[in-house]
Amino acid sequence: MHVAKAYWRRQLRRTGLLLVAWAVAGLGCSVLFVEQLNRISFGDMPFGFWMAQQGSIYVFILLIFLYALLSGRADREAILEPDGEDDAAPTPEG
Template sequence: MSEKQKKATAYWKENVRYLIILLSIWFAVSYGAGILFKETLDQIQIGGFKLGFWFAQQGSIYVFVILIFVYVRLMNKLDKKYGYNE
């Protein structure tokens, strides 16, 4: 295996690791906060809405958008680390 292939393999392994971590966070927020822990979170209110309802309707979307920006930042660092930046 050439040095270029090793570098590309390491790059994609790190990329997939980032994806798994970020998607796990999103799953935990959307499924956990919106479904599993809904009753517990409904005891707290934000703007007149129960927190469990808020996470199910809005919170997971906000977290997903934030995770997109985190992913972009991580990928920019990863690109620089492996020399793939433009």
């Protein structure tokens, strides 16, 4: 159980961090603080406007990429460990 518990805790932390980035890019920069950010120019476009219509989408794609990559790594590590599911002995990972 320890491997599974530790795996899940890390998975939750990773998901939480990525969701914070999702909210900051999608709702923060693009909606809540768009007026302030529009005072900054990004190329020839107001930055807030660019985030709302372009930047946030790039961020979303990147976030799913990171999630798939990092979770895949975590899966492989967890599978290398002895199977905790019906193993009562504590494992070093826990």
